[in-house]
Amino acid sequence: MSGLSTIWVYLAASPLTWLGATLAAYILSLRIAAWLGNSPLANSVFLTAAMVIPLLLLTHTSYPRYFEGAQFVHFLLGPATVSLAVPLYRNLAAVRRSILPIIAALVAGSLTAMGSALAIAAAFGAPADVLASIAPKSVSAPIAMELAKGLGGVPSLAAVLVILTGITGAIIVTPLMNALGVRNYAARGFAVGIASHGIGTARAFQVNDTAGAFAGIAMALNGAFTALLVAGFLLLR
Amino acid sequence: MIDSPAKPLRPADWLAGFTVLILCQLAGETLVQLLRLVLPGFVFPGPVAGMLMLLALLTPLGDRGRPIIAAADGLLGILSLLFVPSAVGIMQYGDMILAWGGPLLLAVLGSTVLTLVVTVGVFLATEAWIRRRQG
Numbered sequence: 001m002s003g004l005s006t007i008w009v010y011l012a013a014s015p016l017t018w019l020g021a022t023l024a025a026y027i028l029s030l031r032i033a034a035w036l037g038n039s040p041l042a043n044s045v046f047l048t049a050a051m052v053i054p055l056l057l058l059t060h061t062s063y064p065r066y067f068e069g070a071q072f073v074h075f076l077l078g079p080a081t082v083s084l085a086v087p088l089y090r091n092l093a094a095v096r097r098s099i100l101p102i103i104a105a106l107v108a109g110s111l112t113a114m115g116s117a118l119a120i121a122a123a124f125g126a127p128a129d130v131l132a133s134i135a136p137k138s139v140s141a142p143i144a145m146e147l148a149k150g151l152g153g154v155p156s157l158a159a160v161l162v163i164l165t166g167i168t169g170a171i172i173v174t175p176l177m178n179a180l181g182v183r184n185y186a187a188r189g190f191a192v193g194i195a196s197h198g199i200g201t202a203r204a205f206q207v208n209d210t211a212g213a214f215a216g217i218a219m220a221l222n223g224a225f226t227a228l229l230v231a232g233f234l235l236l237r
Numbered sequence: 238m239i240d241s242p243a244k245p246l247r248p249a250d251w252l253a254g255f256t257v258l259i260l261c262q263l264a265g266e267t268l269v270q271l272l273r274l275v276l277p278g279f280v281f282p283g284p285v286a287g288m289l290m291l292l293a294l295l296t297p298l299g300d301r302g303r304p305i306i307a308a309a310d311g312l313l314g315i316l317s318l319l320f321v322p323s324a325v326g327i328m329q330y331g332d333m334i335l336a337w338g339g340p341l342l343l344a345v346l347g348s349t350v351l352t353l354v355v356t357v358g359v360f361l362a363t364e365a366w367i368r369r370r371q372g
Contacts, residue, residue, distance in 0.1 A: 022325075026318045044317045049324040056328060063329050070322035076312060077319045079258040081284035082265070083309030085291035101363040109356030117348035124340035134344055138352060141323055143282060160330045161345060163323055168349045176350065182357055187364070191356035195349050202316035212313065218356075220285050227281075 012059055018069030025051040038206075040174040045199055046167045077198070084220070087205075087213035094186060094210065095217065102190065102217065109194035109218075110225045113138035133157040136230065137165045139223045140197045147230045162197065169196025170203035185211040193218025246307050254308030261287040261294075 011017045029047035036042045056066055067074070088095065095102070117134045126134070132153030136144040141162045148158035173192040182188055189211030192200035197219045205212035246254075265287025272281070291309075295302050312319075327334070334341070 022321055023318075026315075026321060045320045045324050048318075048321045049327065052321070052325050053328045056325070063326055066325060067322060070325065073319055074322040078262045078284045078287075079255070080312045080316055080319055081282070082258045082261045082287040082291050083312045085261075085288045085295060086306050086309040087313065088288075088292055089295045098360075098364070100367060101360045104363040105356045105360035108359040109352055112355040113348060113352040116351045117344050120344035120347045121340060124344070126337070126340060126344075130337060130341070134341065137345065137348070140282075156330060157333055159323070160327050160334065161341065163320070163327055164342070164345050165349055166320065167324070168345055169353065172350065173353060176353055177357065180354070180357070182361070184361060184364075187357050187360040190360055191353045194356045195352040199317070199320050202320065205313055205316055220288070223282060223285070 012061055013065065015069035015072075018061070018066045019072055020069075021052060021055060022048070022070050022073055025055075040171050040203070043167055043171050043203070045170070045202070081198075084201075084213075084216035087209055087216060091186075091210055091213035095213070098186060098214075101187070102221070105187075105190055106194065106218070106221050106225055109191065110138070110222050110229070113195060113222075114226065114229070129153050130157070134161050136226055137161040138195055138197060139226045140219065143223045143227060147227060150230060150234060163199070166196045166199025169200040173200065173203060174207065186214045189214035190218045194222050197222070246304055250304040251308055251311075254304035254306070257294075257305045258287075258291070258308055258312070261291045263287070264290055 025048045026044065028051065029042070029044045032047055033039070033042035033044060052066075055061075056063070114135050117137055118131055121131055121134050129152060132151035133148045133155075135151060135153070136147040136158060139147070139162070141159045144158045144162045145155035149155050169192055173188065173196070177188045177191075185208050188207075189201075189204040192204050192211075193215030196203075201212060201215035201219050204215035262284050265285070266283030268286050268290075269281050269283045291305070295305070298305070
């Protein structure tokens with residue numbers, strides 16, 4: 001028995017174990033989503049995290065130790081962001097035709113994302129540091145953490161809210177747009193990219209390439225626009 | 238269309254495509270760091286700068302860009318996997334979520350629904366306005 005526990009001590013400390021667990025849980029989440037007829041409720045980021053987190057808690061594995069293995073997956077976010085050039089290139093004609101809708105929807109969506117989150121949280125009496133952490137919740141995590149810090153918020157809380165916003169948008173976008181009767185996939189993709197950054201963009205690519213391309217543009221523009229708004233606010237304050 | 242595969246890609250082509258993605262990111266990060274020397278307060282994600290560089294490369298590359306397109310499509314096909322390590326990071330903030338959970342979840346949900354509706358509405362309304370103006 002002590003031999004087995006020695007092996008476990010070795011395995012739990014090895015990055016390979018947690019890289020393997022992440023990949024296996026993700027593939028299982030895709031299977032589960034397929035069984036459920038690819039329902040948007042079966043979001044693969046959510047399902048995979050919901051499998052991995054209990055495993056880590058049961059084995060008393062800390063997040064930094066988990067990340068030693070998972071970082072190889074996390075690292076690919078950089079090249080994946082560069083890859084967004086390809087769907088953008090394929091849809092360049094549609095994007096050129098939609099310059100005005102893109103600019104108008106960016107400004108309206110970005111302001112709504114920040115303003116409504118602030119208003120709802122403030123209505124519940126959230127303190128200033130919580131408000132500063134929720135304001136940039138719709139942009140990707142590295143940008144949101146930097147902006148939250150600049151506004152006097154808590155970067156780690158901002159990162160949690162970014163992830164929750166991403167998963168929420170990815171789950172509700174398809175049923176919401178279907179209920180609204182929106183058939184324009186450029187508009188649908190753009191909306192989920194503004195509201196839910198990369199996780200929303202990942203969902204858009206599962207639906208269709210045009211939606212994915214517009215989501216990618218929306219995510220990049222919203223990151224830049226939100227950073228500009230926050231910089232302007234800090235200058236004027 | 239250059240994305241319709243004429244010939245199957247060799248493993249070395251796939252690697253070359255992935256290498257271009259990495260080099261574009263590296264060039265983007267370098268450019269942002271250079272700009273920060275002039276403008277210290279400048280915040281811009283390096284990978285997005287890399288994406289703009291790749292976009293500028295794809296048109297002149299034409300058919301020679303096929304390996305890059307294959308590598309990029311491969312990565313984007315598993316994009317949701319790449320967010321799992323960050324999502325698992327939520328486990329560190331159980332106390333924070335329990336303390337502020339209700340209001341924060343409500344703010345996230347309410348704001349996300351509103352943002353989706355407003356963004357799609359303004360996008361479609363602007364498109365309709367342009368179409369009307371063009372007659």
